[in-house]
Amino acid sequence: MTDRLPYGTWPSPIAAAQVAGVGIGIKSLSLDHADIYWLESRPTEGGRQTLIRHSADGTISEVTPPDFNSRTRVHEYGGGEHWIHNGVAFATNFSDQRLYRFDSASTEAPGAPDVPNPQSITPEPDTPAADRYADGDLTPDGSLIFCVRERHIEGSETANEIVVLPADGLADPRVVVTGSDFVSSPRVNPDGSTLAWLSWDHPRMPWDGTELHTATIEDDGSLGPDTLVAGASDESVTQPRWSPDGELHFISDRSGWWNIYAQRSGFTVSLAPIAAEFAGPDWVFGLSSYDFLDDGSLICAYGTDEGARLARLHPGTIDLETIPCDYTSISYLRASGNRIAFIGASATQAPAVVAGPADGSLWDVLMRSRTDELDSSYVSTPESITFPTTDRVTSHALYYAPHHAEVEGPTDERPPLVVMSHGGPTSATSGAYNAAIQFWTTRGIAVVDVNYRGSTGYGRDYRRALNLRWGIVDTDDCIAAATYLAERGDIDGHRLCIRGGSAGGYTTLCAITFHDVFQAGASYFGVADAESLATATHKFESRYLDSMIGPYPEATATYKARSPIHFADQISAAVILFQGLEDEVVPPAQAERMVAALEANNLPHAYLPFEGEQHGFRRSENIISTLESELSFYGQILGFIPVGITPVPIENFLDNAP
Numbered sequence: 001m002t003d004r005l006p007y008g009t010w011p012s013p014i015a016a017a018q019v020a021g022v023g024i025g026i027k028s029l030s031l032d033h034a035d036i037y038w039l040e041s042r043p044t045e046g047g048r049q050t051l052i053r054h055s056a057d058g059t060i061s062e063v064t065p066p067d068f069n070s071r072t073r074v075h076e077y078g079g080g081e082h083w084i085h086n087g088v089a090f091a092t093n094f095s096d097q098r099l100y101r102f103d104s105a106s107t108e109a110p111g112a113p114d115v116p117n118p119q120s121i122t123p124e125p126d127t128p129a130a131d132r133y134a135d136g137d138l139t140p141d142g143s144l145i146f147c148v149r150e151r152h153i154e155g156s157e158t159a160n161e162i163v164v165l166p167a168d169g170l171a172d173p174r175v176v177v178t179g180s181d182f183v184s185s186p187r188v189n190p191d192g193s194t195l196a197w198l199s200w201d202h203p204r205m206p207w208d209g210t211e212l213h214t215a216t217i218e219d220d221g222s223l224g225p226d227t228l229v230a231g232a233s234d235e236s237v238t239q240p241r242w243s244p245d246g247e248l249h250f251i252s253d254r255s256g257w258w259n260i261y262a263q264r265s266g267f268t269v270s271l272a273p274i275a276a277e278f279a280g281p282d283w284v285f286g287l288s289s290y291d292f293l294d295d296g297s298l299i300c301a302y303g304t305d306e307g308a309r310l311a312r313l314h315p316g317t318i319d320l321e322t323i324p325c326d327y328t329s330i331s332y333l334r335a336s337g338n339r340i341a342f343i344g345a346s347a348t349q350a351p352a353v354v355a356g357p358a359d360g361s362l363w364d365v366l367m368r369s370r371t372d373e374l375d376s377s378y379v380s381t382p383e384s385i386t387f388p389t390t391d392r393v394t395s396h397a398l399y400y401a402p403h404h405a406e407v408e409g410p411t412d413e414r415p416p417l418v419v420m421s422h423g424g425p426t427s428a429t430s431g432a433y434n435a436a437i438q439f440w441t442t443r444g445i446a447v448v449d450v451n452y453r454g455s456t457g458y459g460r461d462y463r464r465a466l467n468l469r470w471g472i473v474d475t476d477d478c479i480a481a482a483t484y485l486a487e488r489g490d491i492d493g494h495r496l497c498i499r500g501g502s503a504g505g506y507t508t509l510c511a512i513t514f515h516d517v518f519q520a521g522a523s524y525f526g527v528a529d530a531e532s533l534a535t536a537t538h539k540f541e542s543r544y545l546d547s548m549i550g551p552y553p554e555a556t557a558t559y560k561a562r563s564p565i566h567f568a569d570q571i572s573a574a575v576i577l578f579q580g581l582e583d584e585v586v587p588p589a590q591a592e593r594m595v596a597a598l599e600a601n602n603l604p605h606a607y608l609p610f611e612g613e614q615h616g617f618r619r620s621e622n623i624i625s626t627l628e629s630e631l632s633f634y635g636q637i638l639g640f641i642p643v644g645i646t647p648v649p650i651e652n653f654l655d656n657a658p
Contacts, residue, residue, distance in 0.1 A: 003407050007415040007444035007492075008640030010407045013378055014442055015644075016631075019435045020623035023370035025049075026351050028286055029332035029343055032084040036341050036366065037063070038332075038353055039070060039081060047618020051082050051091055051102075054353070054366050063102055068118065069094035072134040072285075074150040074160075075182075075540040076585055076615065079284025080135030085142050088167070090121075097132040098122045099147070101169065121169025127154065135184055135285035139192040142167055144221045146186040146195055148285065149173060158539040162186050162197055164221040176223045177213075182206070182540070184285060189242045193217055196229070196240045196248055203543035203551070206282040207426055207456070207463065209233040212240055212250055229263055236460075238279050243292050251279045251289070256460045260290060260300060260313075272313055272320050276302045280456050281426045291335035293358055299323075299340050301330040303457045305384060307346075307431055312358060324360035329432035341366075345432035347381040349373065373433065377405035380441035382431040382449070387484035389453075393465075395477040396458065398431050399485060400440075400447040409444055414492040416638050417485060419478050419518075420449040421500035421507040425466060425548070428455045439627060443642060445634075446491045452477035452507070470503075470548035471510045471530070471562040478507060479517050494519075495638045499630070501525060502586060502615065509564040509594070512573040520637040521575045522630045525586045525615055528594040529566075531559040538584055565590070568597035574604035574650065576633045578626050580613030604653040606633060 025041030034056035039049045049070045051063040064070050071094040072078045082091040089102040100118035125131040129152075136147030145167050151159040162177035177183055180199035184206070187196045195217050200210040211231035216224035230252060231237040238258070240250045248263040249271075258279040260271045272278075278300055279289050290300035298313040300320070307328025311320040327344030329351070334341050341355040344363075350370040356363040382398035389395045402415045409415055418440055422429045429449040440447050451457065452474040454466025466473060478498060486493030497520040500508040505526015512521040527533050534545045534552045550558050560566055575598065579591035588609060598605040608629055610622045617623050629648040635641055636650060 004410055005407050005444070006640055007402060007409045007413060008635060008638065009643060010402075010404050010442060010444040011643050012404075012439065012442040014374060014435060014438055016439065016624040016627040017620075018372055019439050019627060020620040023350065023372075023435065026343055026353060026367065026369045027332065028079065028081060029334060029341060029353060030082070030084055030286075031334040031336040031341060032087065033336060034339075035084075035087070036334075036353065036355060037082065037084055037089070038343070038367070040367075041618065043618060043620035043623060046612075049081065049094075051089060052367070053089075054355075060367070063089050064091060065118070068100075072132055073097060073129070074132045074134040074148060074285065076538045077284050077540070078134065080148070080286035083136045083138070083147075085138040085167075088142065090136060090145065090167075091118075092133050093118075095129075096124070097129040098124065099133040099136075099145075101167070119169065121165065121167070123172055125151075127152065135186065137186055137188050138167060139188050139217070140190065141192065146176070146188060146197075146221075148183055148186065149175075160539070174221070176221065177226075184282065185238075185240050187240050187242060188217070189248070190244060190246050195223060196242070198231075198237060198240065203546035204233060205426065205541075205544055205547070206238065207236050207253075208547060209235055210237045212237045214248065230261070230268060238282055239287065239289065241288075241290070241292075243298075244294065244296060249290070249298075253460045260298070270318075271298065272300075272311075272318055274302075274320070275459065276304065277457050277459070278302045280428065281424070283424070283427065286332075288332050288334060289330075291333055291340070293335050293340075294337050297358070299333060299335045299358060301333050301342070310342075310360065323358070325363070327354065327363075329430045345430075347431050348376050348379050348433055350433045350435065370435065374438055374442070375405065378403065378442055379433070379438060380447075384431070385448075385481070385484070387480055389480035390473065390476040393453070395453055395480060396451040396455070397477075397481045398429060398449045398451075399481075399490070400437055400449070401490065402441050402444045402446050404442055404444070407444070414489070415444055415446045416495035416497065416634070416640075417446045417448060417482055417491040418634070419482050419496065419498040419511075420447060421452070421474065421478050421498065421504035421511075422449070422455070423500065423502040423504045425452075425454045425470060425474055425503040425507070426456060426463065427503075428457045436627070439631075443631070446485070448481045448485060450478050450481050467547050468550060470545070471506065471514075474507045475510045475515065478511055479515060482517065497521065497634050497638070499524070503527065505586075506530070506564075509575070510562070512575060513564040513567050513571050516572045518573045520634050521573050522578070522633065523575065523591075523594075524578045524617075524626070525580055525583050525591070526577070527586055528564050528590045530563045531556065532590055533586065534559060536587060536589075541585065565593055565597060568594070568603065569601045571598070571601070571603055574633070574637045574653070576606040576630060576648070576650075577608070578617075578629075579607070579609045580615065580617060581609050581611050582613060583615045585615040599651065602652050604637070604650050606648055606650050608648075
């Protein structure tokens with residue numbers, strides 16, 4: 001029999017501890033012949049990332065030792081932490097940011113003591129962790145590494161350059177590409193004669209405009225004169241890659257969509273011109289959405305309204321052949337021989353390492369990020385919605401209705417809604433299984449995950465619709481999504497919450513400061529002072545807001561007008577803030593100033609700071625604390641009592657209670 005219980009009070013089969021501690025993060029997948037490598041992020045080990053190898057015989061082994069955290073801080077967001085060449089692994093260690101070499105890997109089970117000691121191949125800088133490495137590639141003979149190095153020098157601007165160093169570490173790295181504010185993606189062609197790479201300058205971000213260069217590699221690893229192949233200040237080029245026969249490929253948004261191109265006989269050729277995205281924003285290094293089989297076929301993944309689609313492009317054709325695949329989220333796509341591997345997920349399957357033949361006839365799951373996925377009878381699957389918003393345009397979101405196998409809500413009640421605003425803001429949400437979303441829906445709380453204007457996946461014009469209007473149209477779209485669902489009768493329009501992290505936290509704070517729509521908000525390391533973000537953040541994002549708000553300091557008045565910190569007296573909702581105390585992207589001073597303003601204005605709020613956390617929480621105990629506290633906070637504000645949750649103290653709550 002089905003019970004009827006008030007929304008928000010349903011007994012959920014998924015606890016915060018399961019969201020935080022049962023699973024692992026999987027990313028940065030790569031292939032080395034028949035061996036498959038990936039990084040596992042382990043919340044129960046403080047978020048440590050370890051490099052895993054799946055050998056051709058099916059053996060899974062841990063390449064890096066238990067005290068090694070394979071994570072780079074280049075651009076602060078990292079990525080490209082490891083690369084492999086003929087069984088030799090290279091990885092960056094988080095503690096000192098130096099590059100290490102692993103000549104062999106244990107063939108025992110993960111965690112076995114037979115893991116080899118790493119060999120450091122980069123020097124210790126004068127200032128600890130001042131030299132940081134990422135995104136490497138080797139010459140075919142394995143003798144030289146080309147990679148990105150970010151050098152932090154006291155009193156000077158951070159230098160981002162491409163360096164070359166011997167793979168045995170017997171000589172120090174030498175700079176071979178410099179002069180641009182940023183570089184990425186050094187890639188060596190199959191015969192070792194040419195290097196390709198990307199560069200861009202402030203105030204551009206890599207999705208605004210990048211340049212693709214090539215240069216001849218000399219015998220000593222130095223480079224000859226460079227040639228500009230593609231890209232400009234208003235053309236975003238990403239993922240340069242050489243085909244097996246030495247043809248340079250890349251992804252460009254010159255058509256308005258990130259499509260795949262090849263450089264042939266001095267001409268740039270569009271390989272599969274369609275209104276779809278074959279790439280996303282380069283927040284991290286090492287992304288891969290296409291690769292090559294030995295026969296020269298190109299394997300790729302691109303986005304559709306139903307999610308990602310896997311396809312094959314045969315040589316000499318422009319028609320994409322769909323490969324059968326049930327995964328609707330595909331990342332880190334790699335190919336070797338006639339096999340492909342990727343990280344795949346769907347609405348009911350959490351991310352997993354997946355491999356199989358290129359015809360899609362059989363997919364093997366090599367590693368799951370979770371082993372406790374909900375029975376499908378409990379899973380809320382997303383509905384893709386398009387809804388009207390301001391400026392007489394439409395926006396996009398994924399709606400998750402409350403769902404439970406054994407409980408329904410009262411017939412005379414509609415559920416509360418949590419609006420999720422993703423980070424970035426140049427990013428996107430997906431319909432892949434997300435235990436954190438099911439945490440809400442199984443308790444009788446609806447969720448709408450908004451791909452507001454500025455999100456990726458809908459073409460360049462939609463992505464750039466946020467330019468100069470951050471804090472305005474993203475907030476408008478979150479409100480419009482809630483209004484649309486309320487008018488449709490799905491949710492209770494008087495019980496609305498909004499949450500988000502980083503840029504999503506900024507949207508959250510703007511929504512509850514400049515609008516009177518939401519009853520509660522949760523900001524995870526969110527931006528409260530846009531001006532401080534423009535003046536006190538790291539190099540990679542230090543000019544990001546030139547396009548999002550306006551050039552600084554010329555647009556100082558606009559920065560102040562868009563900063564919730566200056567208008568805390570206008571806040572009409574209760575707010576809970578979560579902050580990592582080692583966050584270099586959005587420093588804790590922003591949250592602390594917001595808390596002081598909330599207290600000065602006698603507004604209901606809660607503040608939970610966390611030692612040892614940076615931009616994004618990695619420790620399981622902290623993830624548990626944030627989820628349970630957020631749920632308790634909403635319950636107290638909206639008037640429901642969650643099952644088995646200890647109430648979080650709310651400052652000034654009783655003073656403002658009706």
